[in-house]
Amino acid sequence: MTVNSRPARPVILGQNQYGKAENRVVKITRDGATHHIKDLNVSVALSGDMDDVHYSGSNAHVLPTDTTKNTVFAKAKEHGIESAEQFGIHLARHFVTSQEVIHQARIRIEEYAWERIESSDANSRFIGADEVKHSFVRKGQETRLTQITYDGEKWEVVSGLKDLTVMNSTNSEFWGYIKDKYTTLQEAYDRILATSVAAQWRFNWTDDEQKMPHWEKSYEQVRKHMLQAFAETYSLSLQQTLYQMGSRIINNRSEIDEVRFSLPNKHHFLVDLEPFGLKNETADGAVYYAADRPYGLIEGTVLRDGCEARIPVDMTNL
Amino acid sequence: MTVNSRPARPVILGQNQYGKAENRVVKITRDGATHHIKDLNVSVALSGDMDDVHYSGSNAHVLPTDTTKNTVFAKAKEHGIESAEQFGIHLARHFVTSQEVIHQARIRIEEYAWERIESSDANSRFIGADEVKHSFVRKGQETRLTQITYDGEKWEVVSGLKDLTVMNSTNSEFWGYIKDKYTTLQEAYDRILATSVAAQWRFNWTDDEQKMPHWEKSYEQVRKHMLQAFAETYSLSLQQTLYQMGSRIINNRSEIDEVRFSLPNKHHFLVDLEPFGLKNETADGAVYYAADRPYGLIEGTVLRDGCEARIPVDMTNL
Amino acid sequence: MTVNSRPARPVILGQNQYGKAENRVVKITRDGATHHIKDLNVSVALSGDMDDVHYSGSNAHVLPTDTTKNTVFAKAKEHGIESAEQFGIHLARHFVTSQEVIHQARIRIEEYAWERIESSDANSRFIGADEVKHSFVRKGQETRLTQITYDGEKWEVVSGLKDLTVMNSTNSEFWGYIKDKYTTLQEAYDRILATSVAAQWRFNWTDDEQKMPHWEKSYEQVRKHMLQAFAETYSLSLQQTLYQMGSRIINNRSEIDEVRFSLPNKHHFLVDLEPFGLKNETADGAVYYAADRPYGLIEGTVLRDGCEARIPVDMTNL
């Protein structure tokens, strides 16, 4: 058996972090017969004075990942879950302030939205329609995201979403591009533009002294502006649409300084029906083949002028 | 090289079918500037006089799966897509009536719902809010299903849905069950009941002479009744809820004779916070752990009295 | 609140079953320092006298799914896991014989294979190479399957596999097929044939009085015969290959009477490189595009002559 003592110099430890990932915490709040639900997937990553556990296996500085899991559930009871962001802030503050060896906490949260089931009318001989306020159906559209990072002094909050699939069935063109020896693509003057939005946006709230944004309202507004910018941009390229989406957010939401997008171009190809004697013209309402792979992938950062880009390029990876 | 002639008797061919699966067809309909979208995933399975291709590799009776793919796209243009069911009927009829060697066609379709992106108000200095009628966001909730089977004489239409996740945060109990030597479960008098509904329902329309159901309206109504039955049943077991959901459909929708459900019990366990000095009482609004696996799985068929069960038990497999 | 008493006649209960699905049980056996591993995913489905729980919510006949979970883990300790099939037989027998109200048990099992990590040579200054007999890497190829059904008298064992992806880079042709008005496919005289095998085979062991098959050896042999039949068949259609695979099993394994296949034709299309002045000839070693969807899907049953087909058509669904 090997004695894993501190190794000789040739190999050193770099950035490291650990914690319990994907804690599936659901909090019900009861306001009389009316219930509310918060449904989160919380991942904890802690960094600090962790050389020994890597070099020798000493766990003297290690708060077990099982404890970080327990903490997530206990804090959900202690503080409730007002928003994913606020909950992440409670958690990050706890880990950094309660253990000296932990210097930084990063909390990543996915949130799943639910909506109420509409009660029935005629059928309400069962339970009166108005009385059912505890029944929900998962919304199933985008997954909401947030990442809270805290080092004991400064906060970084990056929120976002993924898997929000959108489509414009017209008002998209693509032409005037470079043609090299491998180019066969025909120019398009009326095409479908569809993408599955993955976006992350960074707040300029960094300090407990600052007034905290209203996280829930901010999310709803950012989402609305993104969708509207997508819908209302007459697009000559997906890059242009990306910039418009980011720009709309920055211009309308003063609490946000930076947005990063990863936009797959979900190709819808016009099917060639000429061999069967059929016209398949865009203007008449056409038949498309929705392709899986490969897909164009357009990624970019949009920034408030004068602000530093801090969202890692690889964070929105598909 | 082997000569694959008709084999000696010991091994024979049983049921067989073939076709192109997962044709991702999207049809846009333009009504002036207002666009409509139908987004389907169509799988074709044909059966008939196919012994030779299995025994000897002779393709003389084989309509290529590539042709079945082309047909899906061409028929989407020729007939449009009024509903998934109606489109499947067009396809099945075509295959069975156009090729003598094909005796039966089974068309399975998944449908993905989209909703319009709400246009903006202040932002509509870009494109006027009222003018954007070609922008959509994928609804992302359940996947709608249908299966059309036609043998040249009779039709069988089984529609359904999957991945419709629902939750009651109260009005669910579980007690009074068998206790054997392996039973440790505590009885529950106020628990979360959550499931991801997979359901298939069979129509009693079987003949071109009968009046065809209104497929779109039927789907919306069945879905509504299922959701309401889920919400309004005070549940003593998921089996009871299953029966109520099926019963509500049969009682309200005369076009349907049979429903098959596969309902995973998506367990939400009350977290034990006592070690941390915290009460976690259901009545106060509790914290739950949403478990992945294992899960209870409750499956059952609900039938109009006097009708035969025809939906295969394995068709709703998870 | 509704009183869910036995409903009036119009709606009746059909086939139903319930139990705990996806119990992830891992059993380590220690033979001195040499360890062995069995890694299963076990799903229990019980049927019987279950009308009341559906109609009224009475659980008096319900063995909780939580208990079926406990039973899986306890039985893994009591009996060990000799093979997935043998383990399923222990479980099914237990449920049917220990509870009068349970008339049938169906146990479905997935098995994940592991292989040993080869120890090192020079590095074995750490732990001696020969001594490491407890380290494994998951094989990651096919998932092995079995389904055991028992009604107190007769057994049905259907074993199988899924996700075994195979390819022949030559010795496959496709021509001589029907051409209708929607046919555009070019005939092929040297193409790639690739599929992801999903297969289920039924044993003729049905009775405790019969000698039980050697389940582990049977699996290895069936798998070998399928692979070899795939490799050695000069294929004129995937249907022909399917029949050869089934036929090879029936001819070589007397314990098996029926095989059901679901074979997606994983298309590899020759890329057209002519626009770039490049030849892309099969005979020279070509470049292919591996397509996702749509795909041909070839399904069929192969039977020992005189035997009844009992594997449900929908059991191998993709």
Add this chain to the structure above:
Amino acid sequence: MTVNSRPARPVILGQNQYGKAENRVVKITRDGATHHIKDLNVSVALSGDMDDVHYSGSNAHVLPTDTTKNTVFAKAKEHGIESAEQFGIHLARHFVTSQEVIHQARIRIEEYAWERIESSDANSRFIGADEVKHSFVRKGQETRLTQITYDGEKWEVVSGLKDLTVMNSTNSEFWGYIKDKYTTLQEAYDRILATSVAAQWRFNWTDDEQKMPHWEKSYEQVRKHMLQAFAETYSLSLQQTLYQMGSRIINNRSEIDEVRFSLPNKHHFLVDLEPFGLKNETADGAVYYAADRPYGLIEGTVLRDGCEARIPVDMTNL
């Protein structure tokens, strides 16, 4: 309709890249009757002088993603695929040197391994056993990865793998950790240690003037060292095992300066069978429950002393 001219100053463009993702290219090489296969998933990301397309939608500097797709397939024919790394180098060089507006190319590749199907003995009345050298079964274990980045001067090659699942059924302990008010975990002196390895390692080859590593051999050796380090480390924490794995690579492979790991702790919990009167002692060979979520997640970088860490922390994200 909006005129998307260059926007006013408040919002600027940051890092951006685009290209075709997930090109599924398969290359067969024929050496007489013996065939070889390379099966890749290639994603192209190009950066450069791309402001205009974002600000105004002008595509004058945009090589279409469709062209990058064509290029992948054409280059597979022109150069063959010696290794994923070598192929990525061909592609990156092409894009950066052939288009002035493209300043950097990043090629990401996944590779899927295949092994030959063993031919049969007795069955070789079909095709002689020795003759089948064109039949393959997908290995299905880890996915091999590489990322090539080129800016016209310097190369960065980061290779890796994901989904390599490993387990030690003993020689793992966990004790001596911090206990705070949320800690309930019991110390363990003989536990299962299992993880699914995601790793990326950076080569110190950066320049065309340097001798290029032997990419295929390097991969096999790195993989072997990682597996052996995992197997041979008597582990007091997964962090210690992580460091040992990285250290073994750095010490044995002079071509590599940095390794980044993301190691989920795939928990296997000892099942409590005491309620059923059963002992479940590790030393006797125990029964475990393999949990899904939550899981510990241990991430870290291991570096050759004196080298800079350059692999982004988010690149190995789970």
